[in-house]
Each structure stands twice: as structure tokens, then as C-alpha cells.
Amino acid sequence: PQWYKDLVPSTLVPAVLFYGDDDKKDRRIVWESDEILKSLDEDFPDSPQLMLKTPEFEAALKMNEKLQSAGFRYSYGNSTISEDEKMERETTFKECLDELDTALLEENDGPFRLGPEFTGIDAIMIPNLERYRYQLTITKEFDILDGRPNIQKWFDAMDSYGPYSDRVAGDKYSWTAAASVYLR
Template sequence: MAAVAPSKLASLPPSLTSASEPPALFDGTTRLYVAYVCPFAQRPWIARNYKGLQEKIELVPVDLLNRPAWYKEKLYAANKVPSLEHNNEVRGESLDLIKYIDDNFEGPALKPDDPAKQQFAEELWSYSDSFNMVLFRATTAKGDVSGELDAAYDKIEDALSKFSDGPFFLGQFSLVDIAYAPFVERFQTLLLDVKNYDILKGRPKLALWIEELNKIEAYEQTRIDPQELLSTTKKRFGVISFNLSQFADSS
């Protein structure tokens, strides 16, 4: 697993490996299975934290490089993270899970009431996978990829300019921010290191968004130290093999 910031490590459970016994599956406990290094798993983890569900949804980290056989055989046949064990069912897919957590658990709502914001949220939701694919392709591509990256990040800058009642995509913090945050976080460091591409250059709205995002405690609790994450990512994948399918949620 990737190292997390030392101040957080003591409060986070250790990752389960092939040698780990399963928890008491389907005993009525709600469990969120994640991997600390996985951006997809970070999405529902943030949602859980933001809604104050730390005592209601148990966090169960899994070692992606040495995952337990029982995870696939007894819990989730797709063998991916994240997954959510709730009401004797297991659900997966990170975007579906953050909606499910918002709809089915108490805590601050993460979807807007304003119809215009709801419509824009759906547009950004639909674009998120395309955005991520641009980042992955650019990271592994040879030559100059600044044009493709410019188009993707300029779209994000424009989206952050649509509403003026706050620094987030819909003005206030929402599921849309949760969908994008783990990937912006990782690729800000990775693209600068691999492609010498600064995602913040000429994008003040994006810079402000990241600054304000880092003040959200629910998000900060899930962050891996950027340099540790960069080192782990490059060591695990290598730039030439770094691609979306390597991450558990889409494998």
C-alpha cells in the first residue's frame, strides 16, 4: 500500500492481504472496501467522511497487490475496489457508490436543489471518465501532449467559472467535486514530474478550487502525501505502463 502522511497512519486500519482473515461478512455491519492508493476508492471514502458516517460505515482497506482470495470468492466477484457492503448486498463502481451513500445515509446533502445546478452536475458527471482518460493517455504518450491537456483542463477552468456563489463546481461542495478531486490531486503532481506540465498555469479558478478543497476535512483525511503517492505510482506502474485499467475500479 502507499504510505500515507505519518500523522494519519496511526488512525487508519492496516490493509488486508492474502494472509488476512475476512471480517464477519454480511453480519449487518456496513463496510466500505477501499485501497489507500486508488483514486476511485477515494471517492466514496470522501463522501463517507463528509456525511459524518465514520461510525456507521467501517473502512476496510485492501492491498491491491496482494488482495485476499475471499474478497472475490465470498464478497465481490468483480474483485475491484471500491465496494460497499450494506443491507446484505455488495455494490461497486465509485460514481454509483457516492450517489448511493448520499441518497441512503444521513448527513449533509451532496447534491444541489437548484435545477440548473442539477443539470450541470449531470454534464460534469458524464465528462469525468473522459477527463480521466485524457490524463492517463497524456501521461503515457510520447512527445508533446500539452494541446490535449490544455483542452481538458481549460474545460475544468470554465466549469469552475459557471457559478459565483462559491469556489466549487456547483458553488458549494458536492458530489461533483468528489468525483474529480482524487484525479486532479494525483495528476497535478504526476504531470508536472513526467511531462513538466503545470495544470495551474493560467487557471486561477482551478488553483482556488484546490486551495479550498484542501480545507475540506473530509477530503484531507483521505489524502496521501503527494510525493509518496508519486513515488509509489511510478514504482508500481512505470510511466510507460501507467493506464486506467491498472486501477481497481475499472479493471
């Protein structure tokens, strides 16, 4: 809608409008998930921090960017490429999923990406992994959880984490409905 375009000229989502002490005078709009998380950390310093300043967090961000890129390349835009390129994209994506599965086992004491506490990396990872979990079984006949028990454990932890499961978690029906739009 136009009010959103006026507020967020890029029309990107998600976006959060933060108000300061002076109400409308002191407001600012922030978009991009990681920038929103950083702003929440800054505006609420007494709350658990989401965007950690550790080498492990930075490494997890890089791994997620690699997985996201591979997942996007595998999931979309395959109509004009060769069968060899399709296979290469699929292999790369599966390798990234395997790398994440291994990292979830070796790099922390779980159940979340960096250990026992939910952090910003979990919030950043969930939209795409949730999409892959539900949509790729329909669009590619590919189950990202098959043979990846640690990703399954991570999803179990996310599904039992109230702020996620009670408010923003997608479900199979919704993702299936969204996927059907792409299959037309």
C-alpha cells in the same frame, strides 16, 4: 487478497459493503465511485445529498468524463504513437483543463465545483485531479495548475475541507512514490 476477490469478483476499488437491519442477511456490496455515492444518498436520505439531480450536475459529470479520458490518453500508453499523436493528446488534455478552469469561474459561486457546498462531483473529480497535480510534474514535467487559478482555488477548498483533507487526501510524497513505479 482472496477475501476481497470473494467479496468483489471484479476486484475493482473502491467498494463498500452495506449492512441492512438484519446484519449479514441484508448486506450488499457496491463498487464504482458514483454508484457508492448514489447508495449513500439512498441509505442516508436525511444527510446532504451528493449525487444531485440537476442539469448542472449532469453537465459537470460529462465534463469530468471528458477530462478523465483526455488525461488518461495523455498520461499513459504513449510509447507506440507518433509525435503528432502525442502533441494532439497533450493539446486535448490542456484544453479540457482550461475548460474546467473556466467552468469553475463562470458556472458557480465556488469554492467547490458547483458552488459553496461539496457535492458528489467534487468527490468524483479529486482522485484524478490529485494524481495529475502530483504525478504529471514528475512524469511529463507538466503542472496542471500553471495558468489555471480556478483549479488552484478548487484544490485550496478541497485541502481545507476536513472530510477530505483529514481522511483521504493524497500527498506529494505518496504520489511521487507511486509515480516512481511507473518510471522504472
